[in-house]
Amino acid sequence: MKRLILAAALLLPAVLVNAADDSKVKFVSHELVAKGGSIASTPSYIVTVAHRDKAGMVEVHDKETDTLYVVDGAATIVTGGTMVGGSVTSPGQQRGTEIKGGTEQKLAKGDVMIIPAGIPHWFKDVPKTVDYYVVKVIAP
Numbered sequence: 001m002k003r004l005i006l007a008a009a010l011l012l013p014a015v016l017v018n019a020a021d022d023s024k025v026k027f028v029s030h031e032l033v034a035k036g037g038s039i040a041s042t043p044s045y046i047v048t049v050a051h052r053d054k055a056g057m058v059e060v061h062d063k064e065t066d067t068l069y070v071v072d073g074a075a076t077i078v079t080g081g082t083m084v085g086g087s088v089t090s091p092g093q094q095r096g097t098e099i100k101g102g103t104e105q106k107l108a109k110g111d112v113m114i115i116p117a118g119i120p121h122w123f124k125d126v127p128k129t130v131d132y133y134v135v136k137v138i139a140p
Contacts, residue, residue: 045137058084058095058120060096062093064136073126073130078124
């Protein structure tokens with residue numbers, strides 16, 4: 001029940017953006033959530049169910065604020081600092097190989113992290129696995 005309440009709280013900013021028009025309300029069934037990947041997408045937000053079993057690449061999103069909610073597992077994420085080996089992978093998106101001078105944070109089940117647009121972030125270490133929701137709120 002706590003997971004559903006927290007997931008709903010994470011979705012609140014996206015819902016508020018569209019609160020004036022009930023025709024834009026989205027329902028996502030548990031069957032679709034269980035499959036993972038992108039489960040809802042509009043021009044103002046994207047909701048993804050993610051699973052990792054290893055480290056990832058550094059990411060910087062010019063217009064997307066990421067809100068992460070860890071459902072299960074653990075990982076070490078690095079935020080801030082300077083991205084190394086970065087290149088533009090698509091408009092408004094950059095990827096790199098590591099971060100110099102960032103802040104390490106251990107993530108565990110139940111944790112929430114909000115990463116504003118423009119901040120480098122990197123899943124540096126995933127000891128076993130980590131499952132999490134990502135709510136991306138996209139600035140105009």
